[in-house]
Amino acid sequence: MIKPIFGILVLISSLNTAIACDFKDISFDANYDQGGLARCEQLSETEFILHIEPEDTPINPSPWYNFTISSKVATTVSIAISAGDARPRYLPKRSLDGSTFEAIPFTLKDGDMHIAVEVNQQPVMISAQQVIDNEDYVQWQQTLTEKTSLLQREIGKSTEGRSIYALVHSKPENKEWLLLIGRQHPPEISGAQAYLAFAQAMFIEHANESFLNRFNVLLVPNMNPDGVAHGHWRHNVKGTDLNRDWGKFTQAETQAVYGFINEIIQAEQRIVFALDFHSTQQDIFYTMPSDYGLAPALFSEEYLADLKPHLVSSFTLRERPGSSPGRGVLKQYLADEFKIHSITYEMGDNTPLEMVNHVATQAAKVLQNKMLATPPEAFIFKPE
Incomplete structure (x- = not known):
């Protein structure tokens, strides 16, 4: 398990070949078909920046993200989804079963998409779109x-x-x-x-x-x-x-x-x-x-x-x-x-x-x- 100091970047993979990242209580996972997550950055116990990256460049900017969040204790996690210079294209959605998705509130700041997600031990999927894998x-x-x-x-x-x-x-x-x-x-x-x-x-x-x-x-x-x-x-x-x-x-x-x-x-x-x-x-x-x-x-x-x-x-x-x-x-x-x-x-x-x-x-x-x-x-x- 990776237990980084706040503010230290944790490299998970390169070019959108997603794996997972585990922090003290909170885990992110994209190690499955159509998962999209490149690396994670922890800002505080419940604040994170999740970076998504294209498979290569130059490329049509269609930033895809898909990952699950779970927590050992019930809490609210604040997440900024960052695609670098690419503007967000897809509105964030939440699912508990990977099949039924609902839109969730978000804000844009400095080109990043900011969301707040209530989590516990049951994984919550956050996705750019409904999944068809x-x-x-x-x-x-x-x-x-x-x-x-x-x-x-x-x-x-x-x-x-x-x-x-x-x-x-x-x-x-x-x-x-x-x-x-x-x-x-x-x-x-x-x-x-x-x-x-x-x-x-x-x-x-x-x-x-x-x-x-x-x-x-x-x-x-x-x-x-x-x-x-x-x-x-x-x-x-x-x-x-x-x-x-x-x-x-x-x-x-x-x-x-x-x-x-x-x-x-x-x-x-x-x-x-x-x-x-x-x-x-x-x-x-x-x-x-x-x-x-x-x-x-x-x-x-x-x-x-x-x-x-x-x-x-x-x-x-x-x-x-x-x-x-x-x-x-x-x-x-x-x-x-x-x-x-x-x-x-x-x-x-x-x-x-x-x-x-x-x-x-x-x-x-x-x-x-x-x-x-x-x-x-x-x-x-x-x-x-």
């Missing part, structure tokens, strides 16, 4: 395959050897594929929640037999299992943003999906549309421009227009057309390589779970109808 995906995939036509397939290994799984719905006579990608960026939990709700709506609550009789579907819900395990802010363990590696395919994770896409092409089938789920500060749907030369030219624009009337009036549907040649973004790669539309589906960091689920459910229902209403030949790009 690698084991959650395993359990979710098992449930989905038991209840649906989806089959689980390991399509590759991550850099550290974790399985990258796909869920596949396919029929030999189907030639058109929908691609659903998730969790390229580990801390983007609202996007991950949207992915799970979307898939469940498409295959359970609102499964459309006509859609499944025409289209094959490839789901890759967890692209970055190493980053999830280590509580990364953005990258995989090789310091690469996976959503900047499409078309380059330098990483094991993107290579795994690319291998399956090649199988589709070799079988003389084709991807016709894709969704890539993320999180950002607002709810935004990033699309390719309608005049970019894709097939059908107005598919994404019309899909989002069809979706809007099915959403509650308090939800603002923001469409952001744009292109980013050469950056390795998935939707850009699919546009340039296959001449198809796709959408980067971003949920706001603080969008309530009920709203995330509502939008995803409606998005799945409307997309099935939109794709069914589009003739197969309309998905094939024909140069003028």
Whole structure:
């Protein structure tokens, strides 16, 4: 057990590979999947600074934190969560079971997030967002395959050897594929929640037999299992943003999906549309421009227009057309390589779970109808 003198910095680990730190009565622990804590500093018996650090730099500043606190005696602990020069992005949440989270009060001072937590011997989890870890995906995939036509397939290994799984719905006579990608960026939990709700709506609550009789579907819900395990802010363990590696395919994770896409092409089938789920500060749907030369030219624009009337009036549907040649973004790669539309589906960091689920459910229902209403030949790009 480490018993530091007040004011002395205790180095726990470097670059967000979190372990734990024990003081006289109070302990902090992040030694588990998706834990995020780099080092601890004790200021008094009940005052601490907890430092969180990115996996590498430069990096998109999305400071992730997740740790538990316990105390031998009941007390209130004052904590400053410091991410150095990176401003806080995620609002702090508290959980006693690791599944149910509630927002807690905080203040910002000098760029650090300050919270007060009542603790005793039962560990209290403090997290940037609700936790969806690698084991959650395993359990979710098992449930989905038991209840649906989806089959689980390991399509590759991550850099550290974790399985990258796909869920596949396919029929030999189907030639058109929908691609659903998730969790390229580990801390983007609202996007991950949207992915799970979307898939469940498409295959359970609102499964459309006509859609499944025409289209094959490839789901890759967890692209970055190493980053999830280590509580990364953005990258995989090789310091690469996976959503900047499409078309380059330098990483094991993107290579795994690319291998399956090649199988589709070799079988003389084709991807016709894709969704890539993320999180950002607002709810935004990033699309390719309608005049970019894709097939059908107005598919994404019309899909989002069809979706809007099915959403509650308090939800603002923001469409952001744009292109980013050469950056390795998935939707850009699919546009340039296959001449198809796709959408980067971003949920706001603080969008309530009920709203995330509502939008995803409606998005799945409307997309099935939109794709069914589009003739197969309309998905094939024909140069003028």
